[in-house]
Amino acid sequence: MNMYHIPYKEIISLTKRVHQKQIKIQRHLHRYPEISFNEFKNTSYLKKEIKKIGLKILPIKMETGVVAELRGTTKGPTVAVRTDIDALPVTEKTNLKYKSKIDGCMHACGHDMHMATVLGAAMILKEMQSQLKGTIRFIFQPAEEMPPGGARPMIAGGVLKNVSAIFGLHVDPHLATGKISLRDGVTMASVNDFDLIIHGKGGHAARPNTAVDALVTACEVVESIQKVISREIDPITPAAVSFGTINGGVARNVIADQVVLKGTARSLSKKATRDLPRLIKRTANAVCKGRGARLEMNILADYPVLYNHAKINRLFSENYLALFGKGKIEETPLVLGGEDFACYLEKIPGAMFRLGVMNKKIKADKPWHSSQFIADEKALIYGTALLASAAFDFLTNGIK
Numbered sequence: 001m002n003m004y005h006i007p008y009k010e011i012i013s014l015t016k017r018v019h020q021k022q023i024k025i026q027r028h029l030h031r032y033p034e035i036s037f038n039e040f041k042n043t044s045y046l047k048k049e050i051k052k053i054g055l056k057i058l059p060i061k062m063e064t065g066v067v068a069e070l071r072g073t074t075k076g077p078t079v080a081v082r083t084d085i086d087a088l089p090v091t092e093k094t095n096l097k098y099k100s101k102i103d104g105c106m107h108a109c110g111h112d113m114h115m116a117t118v119l120g121a122a123m124i125l126k127e128m129q130s131q132l133k134g135t136i137r138f139i140f141q142p143a144e145e146m147p148p149g150g151a152r153p154m155i156a157g158g159v160l161k162n163v164s165a166i167f168g169l170h171v172d173p174h175l176a177t178g179k180i181s182l183r184d185g186v187t188m189a190s191v192n193d194f195d196l197i198i199h200g201k202g203g204h205a206a207r208p209n210t211a212v213d214a215l216v217t218a219c220e221v222v223e224s225i226q227k228v229i230s231r232e233i234d235p236i237t238p239a240a241v242s243f244g245t246i247n248g249g250v251a252r253n254v255i256a257d258q259v260v261l262k263g264t265a266r267s268l269s270k271k272a273t274r275d276l277p278r279l280i281k282r283t284a285n286a287v288c289k290g291r292g293a294r295l296e297m298n299i300l301a302d303y304p305v306l307y308n309h310a311k312i313n314r315l316f317s318e319n320y321l322a323l324f325g326k327g328k329i330e331e332t333p334l335v336l337g338g339e340d341f342a343c344y345l346e347k348i349p350g351a352m353f354r355l356g357v358m359n360k361k362i363k364a365d366k367p368w369h370s371s372q373f374i375a376d377e378k379a380l381i382y383g384t385a386l387l388a389s390a391a392f393d394f395l396t397n398g399i400k
């Protein structure tokens, strides 16, 4: 096969040229974060920046988020680049000069970095438009952090139409700036977020025999569901069920008539993903029935296992090595964290790389979702050059 060369030097010099502009964008987004599905101001801001770059904005059915396209002068395949755009309900406790100005809201997962990286790549690719052999579709997806997530409605709206592959990234505060990490195949867990509502019958605390205690029943439900993992899921399959909240009752001497449990089930296998909601429901139902209570179960999110395609990872690693040299690529550790980027990868080939943003000198080493989370802005250089280069390579040479 005849391989065309990628203009790495040009990409690096363009990356340096857009860097200051990108930092301005990233800081603006960091100052004005917005919660999942409420990214209205950021959507307008992104549209303004996208128009400045000269991309075409495509119509979407969602109220927040943006999809834009850049067409090369030669016809060819379409590759998509996705960023999430939402922030978290966390009060920022850093000393950054571009700290969040919105009380109780913070980019504590680095999605501001993702947006700035993707916009930077768009600026570079726009400069190279005459050399592009196909189309790049930029997806600015709302609500990664909150079930049911923004990926599924984006896909339902046709965002993957004619797309041959999709690229994604996530910053990693445990990986040094200058490095990326990749992992082939299963990389992140499936997610089933669910609510269990236990309906009992209220009464006086002194006369439990006349009531159906939703609180005692809920405790049994929590206990029993731990056995779903230990007794019913293949022990060689990593899986977890955790309850984050338990709420019910009104007073010390009143038996609770209702308790709400909020839980999440994670796993790394398709079979466990399929089985977990059913087993949780069956177990909770049986416990409730045994106590004379009634169960209601609502599933709020169901993301598949995140599966990275090896060929796209190879495209990333080849381009990264060519851009920045050896010793900069690590293997992404396997985790039970979830990510709705998995929904795109269920439909078409693609991969998500991790972008190192750790720099202890500036205290950029706190975990994701921490109120002290900081991402090293220098990492924008690495992520931006890689996205631009990989997109250019995909359109030029396809998947090798």
Ligand code: NI
Residues within 6 Å of the ligand: 109, 110, 111, 144, 170
């Ligand atoms: Ni995130």
